[in-house]
Amino acid sequence: MLSKNGAKYFFLIGTVFFGAIFLSLSYDTLVQIPKQTKEQNMTPLVVKGKLLFDRHNCMGCHTIMGEGAYYAPDLTKVYETKGEDWIRNMLIDPEMVYPGARKMVKYDMNEADQDAMVAFLKWISEVDTNNWPPKPVNQE
């Protein structure tokens, strides 16, 4: 068994050692964020899209980057998988795209707001998310 002094040093050295690992990994993450998010592509239109995303509470039903609700499909890569026209149609009238399906709000969104929403979803789809969300195992 450790003596009282031994236990004290064990605690101190362990804390400093793992604290240093924790801090260096945190630093590494912070350095990589601008690269992974492609920060230079975050135009004012993208920012406007993000604000609209919040104002219309898209996250009340959808998930983005693992955050949000699971009522509706994950939107992190929707720009890549479904494309711009699909998104625009959803923002005008979801019935057009999914007749008689689960309900998404009919936003009747004007073109300027659609532009911003598409810009935001395009930017999000280009973020390097380390392959998040994972592909479902039963799909290609």
Ligand code: HEC
């Ligand atoms: C009340 C819940 C709700 C809200 C709020 C909502 N949606 Fe949806 N959304 C849905 C549902 C449900 C679907 C899937 C339609 C279906 O499967 O019947 C959907 C589908 C979509 C799709 C197509 C996804 C696909 O894979 O086909 C896009 C794009 C989309 N929503 C964008 C948005 C955006 C942007 C907002 C905010 C402006 C928003 N939604 C707000 C419920 C919602």
